[in-house]
Structures are given as structure tokens and as C-alpha cells.
Amino acid sequence: MNRLILVTVILSAAVFASPSMSTPESRPLVSGGIYDKPFITNVRGGVRIGGYVDAQFRYEREEGVLDEATFGLERINLFTYTPVSDRVRVAAELEFEEGGEEIKIELAIIDFEIHHALTFRGGIILSPLGRFNLAHDSPANELTDRPLVSTQIIPATLSEPGMGFYGAFYPSSGSRVTYEAYATNGFHAGIIEDSPDGTRFTAGKGNWEDNNARPSFVSRIGVSPMPMAEFGISIHTGPYNEFEVEGLEVDAKRNATLFALDTEIDWRYFRLTGEYARGDIDVPVESAVFQENQQGFYAELSGKFAAGLFSALPGSYFSGVGRFDFVDFDSDTDGDSHRRLTVGINFRPAGDTVFKLDWQRNWSRDAFNIEGNSAAVLFSTASYF
Amino acid sequence: MLLRTLLLSTCLLVLTTACDTLLTETPPAGDDFESPFDDLPPALNAAFLAGDANFERPFSVNDGLGPLFNNVSCAGCHPGDGRGSPEQALFRFSRSATDLALDLGGPQLQDKAIPGIMPEEIPAGVNVSLRLPPPVFGVGLIEAIPEESILANEDPADNDGDGISGRANWVGAAEFVPVTEIGGGPGLQLGRFGRKANVSSLVGQIVGAYHQDMGITSDFRPEEDLNLSGGGSSIGDDVPDPEIPASTVMETVVYVRLLAPPKPGPSTDNVERGRDRFMNSLKCASCHVPMMKTGPNDISALDEVDVHLYSDLLLHDMGPELADNREDGSASGTEWKTAPLWGTRIIEAFLNGQSFFLHDGRATSIHEAIVLHGGEAEASRNAYLALSDEERSTVIDFVKNR
Numbered sequence: 001m002n003r004l005i006l007v008t009v010i011l012s013a014a015v016f017a018s019p020s021m022s023t024p025e026s027r028p029l030v031s032g033g034i035y036d037k038p039f040i041t042n043v044r045g046g047v048r049i050g051g052y053v054d055a056q057f058r059y060e061r062e063e064g065v066l067d068e069a070t071f072g073l074e075r076i077n078l079f080t081y082t083p084v085s086d087r088v089r090v091a092a093e094l095e096f097e098e099g100g101e102e103i104k105i106e107l108a109i110i111d112f113e114i115h116h117a118l119t120f121r122g123g124i125i126l127s128p129l130g131r132f133n134l135a136h137d138s139p140a141n142e143l144t145d146r147p148l149v150s151t152q153i154i155p156a157t158l159s160e161p162g163m164g165f166y167g168a169f170y171p172s173s174g175s176r177v178t179y180e181a182y183a184t185n186g187f188h189a190g191i192i193e194d195s196p197d198g199t200r201f202t203a204g205k206g207n208w209e210d211n212n213a214r215p216s217f218v219s220r221i222g223v224s225p226m227p228m229a230e231f232g233i234s235i236h237t238g239p240y241n242e243f244e245v246e247g248l249e250v251d252a253k254r255n256a257t258l259f260a261l262d263t264e265i266d267w268r269y270f271r272l273t274g275e276y277a278r279g280d281i282d283v284p285v286e287s288a289v290f291q292e293n294q295q296g297f298y299a300e301l302s303g304k305f306a307a308g309l310f311s312a313l314p315g316s317y318f319s320g321v322g323r324f325d326f327v328d329f330d331s332d333t334d335g336d337s338h339r340r341l342t343v344g345i346n347f348r349p350a351g352d353t354v355f356k357l358d359w360q361r362n363w364s365r366d367a368f369n370i371e372g373n374s375a376a377v378l379f380s381t382a383s384y385f
Numbered sequence: 386m387l388l389r390t391l392l393l394s395t396c397l398l399v400l401t402t403a404c405d406t407l408l409t410e411t412p413p414a415g416d417d418f419e420s421p422f423d424d425l426p427p428a429l430n431a432a433f434l435a436g437d438a439n440f441e442r443p444f445s446v447n448d449g450l451g452p453l454f455n456n457v458s459c460a461g462c463h464p465g466d467g468r469g470s471p472e473q474a475l476f477r478f479s480r481s482a483t484d485l486a487l488d489l490g491g492p493q494l495q496d497k498a499i500p501g502i503m504p505e506e507i508p509a510g511v512n513v514s515l516r517l518p519p520p521v522f523g524v525g526l527i528e529a530i531p532e533e534s535i536l537a538n539e540d541p542a543d544n545d546g547d548g549i550s551g552r553a554n555w556v557g558a559a560e561f562v563p564v565t566e567i568g569g570g571p572g573l574q575l576g577r578f579g580r581k582a583n584v585s586s587l588v589g590q591i592v593g594a595y596h597q598d599m600g601i602t603s604d605f606r607p608e609e610d611l612n613l614s615g616g617g618s619s620i621g622d623d624v625p626d627p628e629i630p631a632s633t634v635m636e637t638v639v640y641v642r643l644l645a646p647p648k649p650g651p652s653t654d655n656v657e658r659g660r661d662r663f664m665n666s667l668k669c670a671s672c673h674v675p676m677m678k679t680g681p682n683d684i685s686a687l688d689e690v691d692v693h694l695y696s697d698l699l700l701h702d703m704g705p706e707l708a709d710n711r712e713d714g715s716a717s718g719t720e721w722k723t724a725p726l727w728g729t730r731i732i733e734a735f736l737n738g739q740s741f742f743l744h745d746g747r748a749t750s751i752h753e754a755i756v757l758h759g760g761e762a763e764a765s766r767n768a769y770l771a772l773s774d775e776e777r778s779t780v781i782d783f784v785k786n787r
Contacts, residue, residue, distance in 0.1 A: 064411030192500070196443035196457065203445075241500075251501060284500040289457055334737060359407060368464035369737040375408040 027227070029166060029178055031264075032135030034091050034107060034126070038352050038384045039081060051078040054138035056380040063373055073099065074138065074380070077106070087113045095157070106159050117167035121182070127158040128166075128180035128220035129236045130260035130275045138382035142271075142302045142321040143344050144358050145378065149296035152327050152338075153277040154260060155202040158236075160184040162218070178222040185209070186216025186238040187256050192283060192290045198329065198336075199281050199291040201258065204240055212242050220260075232262040240281075254282035274299040291336070296327030315350045335369030338362065353383035415648040416731055418466035418522045422645045422686030429643060429684065436640020439633055440466070444599055449628035451600040452502040452621050453495035453610055459594065459637070462518040465735035466644060467728060469518030471746040475598070478511040482712035486511050490613050493597045498612065499622055505612055512711035512718070516580050517746035520728055523694065524578065525642035527725075528567050528587055529679035529687040530698070532575050538674060538697040549671045549761045551699035554582040554722070556714035561605040562588045577698055580744040581716040587638050595634065604631035643686070646727045649693070650786040658776075659783025667768045667780065672701055672723045672761070695726035695787065704759020707743065719760060729787045751781045 028036035039048035053076045060068040079093040093107040109123035126134055132150035136157065150156045164182030171177060188211045191204030216238025224230040237257040243250060260277040276297040283290035302321035308314050325340040344358035360376040414420070421433045443458040444450040455475050456462045462473040476494040479485045485492040489508040498504040507513060541552040554576035562569035568577065568586030576582035584590045588605070595601040600622070602609055609621040650656075663669045673695040682688040700720040710718035721744055729751070732740040741747075742754035758766040769780060 061408045064405065064409050189500075190447075193446035196445040196448060198443075198457075287497055287499060289497060361407070361409075366464075367461070368470075368735065370465055370735055373409040377408070 027168075027176065029168060029180075030131070030134045030222075031230075032137065032140050034079070034081065034093070034109075035089075036135075037079060037081075037137065039079070045082075047080065047082045049078070049080045050384060051076065052137050052139050052382060052384045054380060054382040056144060056378060058376060058378050060374060060376040067374065068376075077137070079107075089113075104157075104159075106157055115167070117169055119166050120163070121166060121180075122163040123161070124159050125162045125164075125182055125184065127160055127162075127184065127218045127236060128182070129158060129218055129234050129258055130154050130156075130220075130277060131222075131230075131232050131262040131264060131273070132156055132275055133158055134220075137384070138380075139352055139354055139384050141382075142300065142319060142346060142356070143323055143342050144356050144380040145342070145360065147275065147298035147300070147323065148325040148327045148338055148340060149277050149298050150275055152200070152202060152329075153279055153294055153296045154258060154275075155200075155205050158205060160186070160205075160216075160218075161208060162215075174226050176222075176224045176227075178224075179219065181217075181219040183215040184218055184238075185211075186214075186236075187240040189241045191240050191256055191281060192287075198289060199279075199283065199294065200329075201256070201279060201294075204256065212239050212244070214239050216240075228267060229265045230263070232260070234260045234262070252282075252284070254284070256281045269304040271302050272300070291330040291332070293331035294327070294329050295331055296325070298323055298325045300324075313349050317348055319346045319348070320344070321346065330367070333367070333369075335365040336367045338364040353381070355379075355381045416734070418520055418644065418647060418728055418731075418735065420645055420647075421643045422684075425643065425684075425686060429639070432636060432639045433643045436636040436638070436643075439637045440640055444601060446499045446622065447624070449601055449622055449624035451497075451499035453490075453498050453505060453612055454600040455493075455495055455497060455598045457599065459521075459599075462598065463521050466522055467520045467732060467735040468741065468746075470736055470739065470741055471517060474515050474517045474746055476507060477514045477516060477711070477713070478507055479711065480511055482714060488613065490610075495597070495600070495610070495612075499600075502620070503612055505614065508614065512709070514580075514709040514711040514713070515745040517741060517744060519580065519724070521641045522644035523646040523692075523725065523727060524587060525644065525684075525687055526646070526679060526690070526692040526694065527577055527698065528642065529682045530677050530692060531680040534677055534680075535575065535577075535698050538699060547668070547671060548764050549668070549701065551672065551697055551701055551723075551761075552720075554700055554714045554716045554720075556583055556585050558585045559589050559592070559605075561592060562586045576714055576716075576722075579713075580722060581713040581720060582698060582700060582722040583713040583716060587642060588634070591638050591641070592634055595629065595637075602626040602628045603634050604629075605634060643684070645686070646694070647731060649727075650730050652786070653782070655779045655782045656786045657783075659779035659781070659786075662772070662776070662780050663783050668765050669780075670695075671765070672697055672699075673726055674723075693727065696723040699723060701762065702760040703762060706759050707757060709744075726784055726787045729785055751784050752777070755780075 037050060039050040041049045043049055054074040056072050056074050058068055058070050075095055075097045077093055077095045081091040083089050089111045091109050095104045095106045105124055107124060107126050109121050109125055111119050111121050113119040128134060130150055133154055133156045162182040162184030166180040168176055168178045185207040187204030188207040191201060192199050194203035218236040220232050220234035222230050222232045239253050240256045241251055241254045243253040257280045258277060262275040265272045278295040281292055283292055300323035302319050304317050304319045307317035310316055321344045323342045328337040330336040340362045342358050342360045344356055347355045358378040362374040364372045440459040450457055462469045477492050478494060479492045490505045494507055495505050536553060539552050540550050543550045555573040556576045558569050558574045564570040566586045566588050568574045574585035576585050578584040578590045592603060592605040595603055596606045604627050607627040674697040675695055677692050679687055679690050700716050700722055702719045703721050708719040712718055741749060748754035748757055755766060755769050
């Protein structure tokens with residue numbers, strides 16, 4: 001089934017890829033994505049190296065009691081990108097978290113461009129599941145903390161070993177349709193077995209060698225009727241548990257599916273982003289402690305002001321931002337949910353560096369629908385280099 | 386000058402209050418079930434916090450949950466450290482007080498299992514008892530009440546002729562319970578915990594909770610509980626046993642021991658009239674003994690203090706309607722431990738707006754709970770039923786104010 005969808009996508013891509021229909025454009029596939037980062041250093045032979053650093057101070061209170069007051073280097077990422085030949089590019093991104101205790105290959109890909117509507121990609125790919133998973137660098141984010149739905153329902157950063165294709169079509173001048181479609185290893189049974197909180201997609205990541213010998217399928221289609229707006233729809237689906245070993249059935253085959261909608265609209269000084277995601281998980285009945293449906297969304301609005309206020313910093317500007325987050329880990333019951341309101345003010349001395357000051361208020365409800373209150377003041381700075 | 390100081394202090398005040406509203410406020414003291422006693426020494430506060438984390442901690446399959454279990458955490462059954470709802474209630478089954486049907490997976494039904502394992506079902510030919518999780522605060526006080534004080538209220542032959550007897554449940558303590566623990570040691574021990582006072586020590590209760598309720602083995606009970614009736618599924622989980630050390634269990638024991646009962650609400654005329662009926666005309670206080678005193682204790686919060694628990698901690702025959710017809714220790718199938726009446730004021734806050742009473746949670750209001758009293762409490766119940774609606778409401782107000 002998955003393979004069928006994949007083949008269909010590839011074939012249709014090939015058909016639509018007739019040169020007369022398209023007008024190649026310089027827009028990146030994903031704004032803020034791997035080929036749209038400010039690679040500041042261009043080493044010899046076209047090898048580009050860059051990265052970003054994200055440093056924070058967090059002051060958090062729970063039910064009026066001081067919970068956390070800490071400095072931290074949230075992450076440091078290094079990326080590199082090399083156009084090996086006219087049609088081949090290699091890119092990689094390494095992420096260091098927890099003071100270097102956690103090092104992750106976030107991305108390691110080889111792209112072979114057959115046509116702008118059909119590029120082959122293989123390696124550890126960034127799964128095209130919602131826009132945030134594809135573009136989430138701290139210096140580009142307006143708020144210190146990432147959206148809840150994009151980290152806890154869609155387990156950003158979700159990168160998996162896989163292969164597939166992507167491309168872009170230009171139905172009219174100014175409009176664009178992009179697609180990405182890959183077969184990947186998918187999630188493993190950690191979704192239900194590793195997290196003490198029950199079903200969590202975050203716990204099913206890291207399936208470096210496919211646990212069940214059956215690929216999952218992930219795809220996103222982005223529709224941009226005009227350059228200032230893009231709407232995305234994406235899906236990630238496939239079996240996550242080990243159900244057949246050496247030809248013997250050892251368990252029922254269980255699927256996990258994530259579905260996401262995303263949007264990004266830039267209008268004058270304003271920028272609106274949002275994402276909705278829903279997870280459906282087949283769970284073993286005998287356990288009765290796992291959640292079958294989860295969902296959430298976020299909506300964020302930001303606006304620039306006071307650009308060039310300081311004559312010494314002509315490229316500087318401020319922005320104000322507000323975001324509402326909601327995630328429900330169990331759509332079938334009251335409770336087990338988390339709401340968050342964040343407002344913040346940012347100063348960017350230049351586009352690639354940002355200072356963020358956020359206030360965050362959280363209302364969480366546990367599985368018994370008992371409300372917990374927490375709040376935080378966050379100060380962070382992030383910069384590309 | 387004065388103006389400036391005034392302005393400045395107003396500004397500061399506004400700022401700090403704004404800060405509090407913006408950064409969440411502490412709920413009024415005593416409005417929860419999960420607070421420690423006031424003024425504990427720092428070392429006990431630290432132990433309390435470690436135990437708190439254990440109590441909240443859910444176990445995942447890869448942490449050792451199961452193979453058979455009822456829930457994934459202590460808090461999962463005792464939400465907010467209060468009582469559970471009928472969804473979290475569990476079944477005990479056995480053939481008799483001495484035959485716990487171990488061969489059939491007794492004495493507890495684990496109706497959940499990790500993937501690949503069959504959960505248990507209630508076998509035929511056994512006696513079954515459904516138990517609602519009781520609150521866990523105040524158990525340190527219950528433990529610290531001297532045995533003699535509890536036994537002093539016994540009247541097994543009803544010598545005073547009030548129709549109310551009351552007797553202790555004498556139970557064996559598991560061998561793993563240290564003799565230094567109250568309720569530990571060889572021979573029969575006074576039961577204090579559980580709906581039928583069927584457990585004598587906190588260590589016994591909590592080791593059992595880890596083992597039976599969550600499938601977590603510890604140094605005290607290092608072997609998994611397997612599904613014996615489930616044919617090929619009598620295998621354990623993949624995590625080596627014991628899954629938690631004795632120190633973790635002891636932290637959890639110290640935690641519940643140090644949980645303070647919430648304070649009663651402010652008194653009103655109605656509450657006082659209700660108290661009077663409860664104490665005198667209705668004879669509720671014959672079983673729901675308003676106050677007992679703890680003995681000497683190393684922890685000052687537990688040392689010779691008054692415990693307003695409204696229970697004698699003894700067993701009473703509550704009649705056929707409440708009977709589970711299952712013996713437990715020396716408790717008969719009609720006897721239940723007098724449920725302490727404390728924390729009733731805020732039950733709903735931790736049960737999603739609902740409330741559940743009695744050993745299996747069948748009553749959803751205080752009125753219903755009283756009406757279901759039978760056996761030794763029949764005269765008391767009838768006296769309550771003979772009251773006018775308005776008079777009854779004072780009794781309910783009193784109980785609800787605990």
C-alpha cells in the first residue's frame with residue numbers, strides 16, 4: 001500500500017515534470033530549510049559550513065513555587081552543505097544538546113536533481129511532517145520554546161533513515177506546489193513501551209535499523225498560491241511494532257499514523273504560522289493504558305517594529321510575538337492535556353541574531369483532569385554563525 | 386519625599402502582585418492531600434520529596450511494568466493522593482481467609498498486562514471483593530496510634546449493649562517487613578490499613594502495591610507475579626528483577642507517612658448542629674471516633690498528637706447490602722473498617738468534580754453513603770432517616786466540612 005502511494009507520486013511527478021509547464025524559481029523548497037540557511041562561511045571548493053547556538057536562562061514557577069532557575073546552552077548545531085556537482089548536493093547537520101551528552105545526526109543526505117520537479121534524496125532525512133519539523137532553527141524561531149504540538153505530537157526533530165523524492169511545480173507565475181515523499185524506517189515500539197506517560201511518538205524515534213522490516217511512508221505537499229503564503233498537508237504512516245519474526249507471527253501488526261496541516265503567511269510586517277497534528281495509534285487492547293488518539297495545534301503571530309531604530313545598527317529591528325499552544329495526549333478522555341500561552345518581545349541586532357524575552361503560562365491537566373499551573377520567564381539568545 | 390516613597394512602594398506592590406498572578410500563585414494551604422506536615426526537619430523534607438517523585442512516577446513497559454498490573458503509578462490510583470474512582474478500583478479474590486487462590490492468580494485480579502501477555506480474569510468458584518483506592522494521607526498518624534488505644538474501643542461481645550461491637554483484624558505480616566516497623570514481626574499483628582484493616586504495616590502495604598498493583602519487583606519481593614491461568618503467557622517482562630531497590634520502597638513509605646491530612650473547613654451554625662447530631666443523637670461517633678492520640682514517636686509531627694480521623698480503625702458488621710462475603714484475615718464477609726472521615730471537603734477537586742464513598746465507591750454522595758449503612762450501623766442510619774431534610778443537611782454539612 002505504502003509502496004503503491006510512493007510509486008504513484010513518483011510517476012505523477014515524472015509526468016508533470018514537462019519543461020513547458022514549469023518556470024524554475026530561486027525559492028528554496030522550504031524557507032528556512034536546509035538549503036535556505038545563512039551559511040556564513042564558504043570554504044574552498046563550495047563547501048559551506050555554518051551553524052547556530054541557542055543559549056537560555058529559564059525562571060520557572062509551578063503553583064507559585066520556584067521550580068527552576070537555570071542557565072543552559074539549549075543546543076549547538078553545525079551544518080554543512082556542498083554542491084558536489086551540478087546536480088548532486090550533500091548536506092548534513094549535527095546537533096549537540098545537554099552540554100554535549102547528546103549528539104545527534106539530524107540530517108545527512110545526498111540529493112540528486114533529475115529535474116526541479118524530481119530530485120532523489122537518500123540518507124537520514126528530515127521527515128516532511130509539518131513545516132516546523134523542516135525549519136526550526138532557534139535563530140529563526142520567534143519564541144524560545146518550540147511549539148508543543150510540533151515537539152510532543154509531531155516529535156520534532158524527527159529525522160529517519162529513508163529514501164524518496166521531492167520537487168516543485170509552478171502552475172502559474174508566483175504560485176507553487178511542492179512535494180516530498182519518502183519511504184523510511186518509521187517509528188519503533190517505544191511509542192507505547194518506552195514512555196512512562198503512555199503513548200508518546202517522541203519515544204518511538206531512533207529506528208536506525210527498521211525493527212519490523214516494513215517501511216513507513218511520509219509525505220508532505222505544500223501549496224503556495226502566492227509567494228507570501230504556504231499551506232501544507234502531510235502524513236506519516238506505517239507499522240511500528242515487531243509483528244513477524246523469521247516468518248512467524250509474534251504479534252498483531254499495529255500502525256501509527258500522524259497527520260498534519262501547517263500554514264505560514266507573511267504579510268507586510270506580520271507573520272502568521274500554525275500547525276495542527278493528529279496521531280492515531282493502534283494499541284494492544286489488553287494493556288488498556290495507552291492512548292489511541294492524540295492531537296494538538298499552535299498558532300503564532302508576530303510583527304516587526306522599530307526597524308533601524310539605532311543608527312549604529314541599521315539592520316536591527318524588534319518584534320512582538322504571541323502564541324497559543326494546545327496538545328491533548330488522549331482525545332478519548334477529559335484531561336491529559338496541556339495549554340500554553342506565550343508572549344514575547346525580541347530584538348534582532350541583525351537578521352541572523354536574536355535576543356528573546358518570553359513570558360509563558362501553562363495549564364496542564366493530568367489523566368484525572370486535575371489542573372496544574374505553571375509559568376515561566378525565559379530569556380534567550382540565538383545566532384547563526 | 387513622602388509622595389515619592391508612597392509612589393515607589395505602590396509601584397513595587399503592584400509589581401510583586403502582578404508577578405504573582407503572572408507566575409502562578411500557591412493554592413491555599415490545606416486544600417490538597419499531598420502536603421507534608423509543617424516544619425519537618427530538612428532531611429525528612431528531602432526524603433518526602435524523593436518519595437513524592439516515586440509516588441508520581443509512572444512505569445513504562447521498559448521500566449519493568451507488569452507483566453501483569455492494574456495501573457502504572459501509585460498516583461494513577463490515588464489521584465492527588467486522595468481516593469480513586471471506580472475505574473481505578475481493583476478486585477481481590479480468594480477461596481477463604483487461608484486459601485488465597487494463589488494457584489489461580491489470587492489474591493488480586495490484574496486486569497491489565499504488557500503487550501504479548503494475557504491479563505487475568507476472575508476464575509470460577511472464588512469470593513470476590515471490589516476495593517476503591519482509599520486516600521493515602523494521614524496513614525503515618527494511623528500507624529502512630531498505639532495498639533492499646535485502638536483495642537480500647539473494641540467491644541466484640543457488645544457488653545455495653547449499644548448494638549455496636551467493633552473488633553480488630555489480626556493478620557500475619559509478610560516476612561520481608563522489618564521487625565522494627567510497626568505491624569512487622571512474627572505472629573499475628575493488628576491490621577490498620579486497607580478497607581478491612583487487612584494489612585498491618587505500611588511497608589507491607591507499599592511493597593504489595595508495587596508488586597501486585599504495578600508488577601514492580603523490589604528487594605522485598607523480587608519475583609514477578611505471573612499469569613498462572615494464561616497458558617503460554619506465564620512469562621515475565623524483559624527487565625531484570627528486582628526492578629527497584631529497597632531504598633526506593635522505603636522513600637515511598639516515608640512519603641506517605643509524612644502526608645498531612647487536610648484541615649477541616651471553617652465552622653458554621655449548620656456544621657455545629659450537624660456535629661451535635663453526629664456525636665450524640667445519631668451515635669455515628671460510636672464508630673467514627675472523632676479523635677485518637679498518637680504515642681511517642683521520633684518524628685515530632687507524629688509524636689503524641691491529636692488525630693481527628695473520625696474512625697476507630699476497627700471492623701464492624703455493616704449488614705448484607707455492603708457485604709462482599711469474602712473473608713480477609715480475621716475479618717468476615719460482612720465486616721468493614723470504619724472509614725476515616727477526613728478530606729471530604731475537597732474530594733471533588735481531585736476526582737474530576739465527582740465523589741465516591743464506601744469500600745467500592747458505590748455511593749456518590751454522603752447521603753447515599755449513610756443510607757447504605759446497615760448491620761451494626763442500622764440504628765444509626767434509621768435515626769438519620771428519621772430526621773427532616775433540613776436536619777439531615779446539617780449532618781451532611783458536618784461530614785462534608787471535614
